[in-house]
């Protein structure tokens with residue numbers, strides 16, 4: 001009898017201890033002290049598990065408490081973005097009670113944040129079955145709607161910026177989902193791995209949408225401290241990326257697949273399957289690597305991208321805006337001075353689309369720097385990136401680099417001389433050395449500054465008249481060589497305006513306007529409503545007038 005009494009007393013004491021721990025953990029959770037709440041729940045969970053190993057008169061009550069503790073620890077871990085650990089907790093809770101509403105909601109939110117919309121939808125649907133819990137009904141329905149929409153977007157990539165543009169970028173930014181279109185990863189003849197088109201696509205076609213691992217944004221000061229401010233932003237970005245890699249083995253694994261710029265690095269020879277980059281890729285497919293901060297630093301050096309915000313760049317506002325980040329799949333795109341894709345930064349996502357028609361099997365390349373520059377300047381810029389570009393255009397222009405006259409003409413661009421004479425002499429020189437076909441586009445792109453300046457001056461154009469080629473001809477050959485580009489469209493639009501063709505912007509299109517619209521699609525991707533694309537193109541002229 002005495003023994004039984006002692007046993008009951010022990011149980012009561014243990015229960016009191018559990019009760020106390022649970023209250024403390026709940027309080028910490030309510031106070032949003034996530035790390036401390038996790039510690040308290042961890043303590044509670046291990047005590048609970050110990051108790052469950054013993055014969056106990058309140059097994060089912062203990063099981064319920066354990067389920068709730070896992071669920072609450074999952075919530076705290078979710079808030080700290082420790083997604084993998086939070087998901088494990090959800091699964092433990094659901095093992096005990098498969099329809100536990102709070103856990104289903106938490107798991108749905110985690111999967112949603114991991115862009116795994118299909119699986120998130122399953123959780124929210126299961127949670128939705130319990131209609132009695134009406135307090136969460138509105139939030140749940142909102143999640144269900146967003147999940148359905150984003151799941152469709154992740155399959156089709158069919159987002160449209162039209163209404164946002166037509167609203168002057170003042171409305172809500174369109175919500176995007178990650179999307180992998182007709183692309184694959186293969187060994188590249190340019191360098192290491194690259195991204196390739198799997199089918200023929202026309203100019204403007206969306207190929208990829210990918211969400212940043214981390215970004216850092218700000219308006220740079222307009223004085224000498226600007227460089228310091230950039231350094232601070234860079235350091236913050238490094239911290240954010242390291243933190244994401246520390247918390248998630250998938251992120252760690254994927255980052256380690258990017259180039260660290262070192263030639264002959266074995267890891268660079270491995271060509272990962274594109275499916276690994278899909279949010280649904282199973283965790284087991286990523287070998288668990290230790291965090292290597294030095295390696296992440298080298299990788300960031302080579303792969304981080306400076307973003308241009310569509311609204312700020314197009315509207316000409318915030319010209320001191322600076323944003324930098326790491327976008328995984330976009331990091332596999334190599335550079336070329338005759339690129340075929342462009343990127344558009346929208347919120348935390350980057351969308352990559354064809355900036356000209358692309359054939360199946362072609363490697364996708366974008367310009368890491370301004371390619372409307374002479375060969376020698378581009379060579380310098382590519383050296384700054386740590387490589388020497390050997391694209392077809394560079395190879396071709398290298399064969400002409402000994403040409404004394406071209407070298408002299410290159411020196412005078414932007415020096416206040418009559419650019420009509422530079423263009424004239426260049427065109428004559430091209431005839432003499434028999435530059436033909438695409439070659440003409442290459443050279444004109446390299447001397448773009450001269451064409452731009454000449455066509456901007458009524459006086460120069462009057463003086464040189466038919467002795468220099470019409471702007472339409474120049475634009476066509478340059479676009480054929482390097483694809484669509486803002487400065488080219490700007491020139492085309494200015495030409496349209498001068499010829500009184502700008503009226504076509506508001507009404508039905510002339511042939512020239514249609515050409516400008518195609519170039520616009522090359523720059524911004526397919527914008528569904530014509531008027532929205534026209535608005536974007538019009539900005540080029542409006543800013544000319546300011």
Ligand SMILES: C[S@@+](CC[C@H](N)C(=O)[O-])C[C@H]1O[C@@H](n2cnc3c(N)ncnc32)[C@H](O)[C@@H]1O
Pocket residue numbers: 188190191192193194257258259261268302303330331332333334335336385386387388389390391
């Ligand atoms: C963002 S990564 C591009 C993907 C990279 N090829 C890979 O294997 O992961 C940038 C690095 O690729 C290489 N790269 C990119 N474009 C190149 C080019 N045109 N010529 C030579 N190397 C290039 C350089 O090492 C550069 O630092």
